[in-house]
Amino acid sequence: MSNSINRRSFLGTSLTAATAGLGVAATSSLSAADKQEAASATAPKQKPIQNERILHARKVALDILKPTPKQLEHGLQLHADSLVFDSYGFAPRAAIDGDRLATAIKEHASTQEIQDLKEDMSMTRCVTDPAEQREFKEAFDAAGVTCIFQNAGEEGQDPLRLIKRLARFTYTTDMLADFVSKAVTPDDILQAKKEGRHCLYLTGNGVPLTQQWETTTDEMKYMRIFYQLGIRMMHMTYNRRNMLGDGCAEPANAGLSDFGRTVVAEMNRLGIIPDVAHSGWQTSLETAQVSTRPVVASHSTCNSLHHHIRSKPDNVIKAIADTGGLIGICCIPRYLGGPGDISALLDQVDYVVKKFGIAHVAIGTDVSYTSRNSALESKKVPRAPRSRTPWRSLWPADPFVETPNMRISVSWTNWPLFTVGLVQRGYSDADIQKIIGGNILRVCQQSFS
Secondary structure: OOOOHHHHHHHHHHHHHHHHHHHHHHHHHHHHHHHHHHHOOOOOOOOOOOOOHHHHHHHHHHHHHHHOHHHHHHHHHHHOOOOOOEEEEEEOEOOOOOOHHHHHHHHHOOOHHHHHHHHHHHHHHHHHHHHHHHHHHHHHHHOOOOOOEOOOOOOOOOHHHHHHHHHHHHHHHHHOOOOOEOOOOHHHHHHHHHOOOEEEEEEEOOOOOOOOOOOHHHHOOOHHHHHHEEEEEEEEOOOOOOOOOOOOOOOOOOOOHHHHHHHHHHHHHOOOOOOOOOEEEHHHHHHHHHOOOEEEEOOOOOOOOOOOOEEEOOHHHHHHHHOOOOEEEEEOOHHHOOOOHHHHHHHHHHHHHHHHHHHHEEOOOOOOOOOOOOOHOOOOOOOOOOOOOOOHHOOOOOOOHHHOOHHHOOHHHHHHHHHHHHHHHOHHHHHHHHHHHHHHHHHHHHHHO
């Protein structure tokens, strides 16, 4: 598929869908000439989006942004022309097979079996089920995302635990390579954009460790193995304390351990990006201080705008920026604070740019599109008793109240409107291209060995 054909297809879909969400509030003040221009700009060039979930998300976001027709057209065209790289996220998720899962429960499958089966279905049914595959592709194309730094490791350090998601996304990209491939070098990402395809660059939610504690060299041997399997970024910690340092949910905030410093050095040697998104502030700071290559907080927010344990204070962001790294602003309303919607996302981006420079911000959504069939399939599954709070989720209560419209406005398929919002904020095209993909691509290039 040529790049020009792919761009026309994307614009035909996006412009039509976006206009459907402008609403009276966004168009009532336009002059007759402007309305004529809007109609011309949004004339369908290809079959428009028919997915009501994607259309509704566009409308919610556009009712907040209220772009002019020129801003909308320019932003969508720029988005289609640009390499868009989500600094941490998830490929569209399929619905589970409710009948199969219900049968497993009836046959007394363990809690872990059920969890693994749910994950496997959501991550691989886009390969095996034609309807799920169509929606997977529709959502990916609607988002206009070239590459996702894909969560490909369940939270923890056990290599057997971490390898499960890695296998699922390797399988998906092996089977759907003509549409979404596994990128193993930064050049693969550039090639995907050139060919009008999508790709996944893989990250793990922990450093794989033997947990035998014989020697540091032996303890770290799986890091190279996972690098060879395609993992290009790893979390230092995931909320809780581990042998590397304190996570963001630990009140002690004790920082990086001696072993953690050794792990950072090994990451630098191998070409793995240290990610402190879920690390405590002191651990994040010290990781940046000892790293010789870029460090990222791939999906986080700025504590100066809204206090949350998953945010980062200015001194930490500055230390990350000093490594050549960046902070990826996420799409979680309770982390964004303020109105908690697409405008809050843009406020967070603005803050980083003004305080630390255009080179040190990205968008790491930390959200995914979920199949429209999910609710129907989930109804087939017997309700399980409430379980204990998972280890990874043991953190302080958060009083922030999220609303559906907050979450919907920052839906993953609204990526094109993030670009429109940046156009509205007055950024140049070149700077927007850095924010929506160029900065995280540069970090990958500087980190790759």
